[in-house]
Amino acid sequence: MLSDFDFSVIADSLPFLWSGLQFTLKLTLTAMLGGIFLGTLLALARLSSVAPLATAATWYINIMRSIPLVMVILWFFLVIPLLTGAPMGAENSALVTFTLFEAAFYAEIMRAGIQSVTRGQVAAGYAIGFSYSQNMRFVILPQAFRNMLPVLLTQTIVLFQDTSLVYAIGAKDLLKASEIAGKNYNRPVEMVVFVALVYFVICFALSYTVKRLSRRR
């Protein structure tokens, strides 16, 4: 029963949980920045008039989007060491996996963003003598990015929640840290409740911010 709960163990394990949360945040930020960068390149490839490039990007995006993330995590954890010949820690494997996986999701957002820029803008860019890459860099992408900012941030909140799935390969994120602490103190129930609360507060605050941000624009 709730009255039997002993929440003092949480205070004792706070430093340990913080180290887990730090990895969760590092993973989220890495995958966000890397994912948006690679995702933008993928979106450009998908919209490119070079047919093989567009096909390859479309396949990559569709395959990543239709496999469960847990399976993608397991795949990379298995395949990366086979390809490189050296074992890779669960944490590093997670960083690579999430960046490549999230790129597929950010790519679709950026594609929508690029397509949301009006044709007149694109034509005007070319008319003043910009090359394709200059036009993308100075005219289209800045607008695409601004238009899609709320969606990009919402995807990042989803990403933040999804990082908990590194549990499958035992990387020490917030959730794994709470499990270890729960075992050490023999108090798993309190730890699960606390971790759920931490995730809830962070996600709720972030999604509230995004909502206000998109309303103001």
Added chain:
Amino acid sequence: MNYHWNWGIFLEPVKGGDETYLDWLLTGFGWTLAVSLSAWLMALMLGILVGTLRTTPSKPLAALAAAWVELFRNIPLLVQMFLWFFVVPELLPRELSLWVKQDMPAKEFITATLCLGLFTSSRVAEQVRAGIEALPSGQRMAGLALGFTLPQTYRHVLLPCALRMVVPPLTSEFMNVFKNSSVAFAIGVLELTFQARQMQEDSEQGIETFFAVTLLYFICAFTANRVMALIERRTRVPGQMAGQMAGHQTT
């Protein structure tokens, strides 16, 4: 790459058992389907209810529905699995708590289905709400002006239109249910991902294993997509959906 390929592994018997690895994967496929489909059914019923309540004029009901959505949307699914599996039984009355922990049949399956169903219901609710809000406000007023009560207006005017409009966004939610069911491995449901990990350890043929499992997940997502496309075609409101609109504009 130093890897010993063996695509015949699926027909070989597992270590210390009579079954083949294929049997493991098929059992896993069965549990994945069972969890996903029951959770989807639950999510549809609850999601339509909660999404509808959010658009009603009643403040407390709308607030309750909003809280529902926020609660299930802001906690990672895996953490929710642990909450239902480890924490909720502790909150029950003593007798019931003991029964759940020791005697409840198919405990993992029921917990996972409940968790995934509630999680997905919050996402379905958001789509349904968006569908209802996208209707012109004149529809609601017309319904009420005809003398319909509010529930009748929803039943005969608003929902028939709104639910058809949300079929496309619900398609991706239906596909997501199969993907999300993979998280149930963490509480010991013997579904595909669980079997994949078990077979990888047991057979040491990771690539073949994951390939087969990934293929099965593809089949789920593809089938879900086709089924929803069929429903979309069958329930389309003439003159209102994008495909038909184009036809009207050209004439």
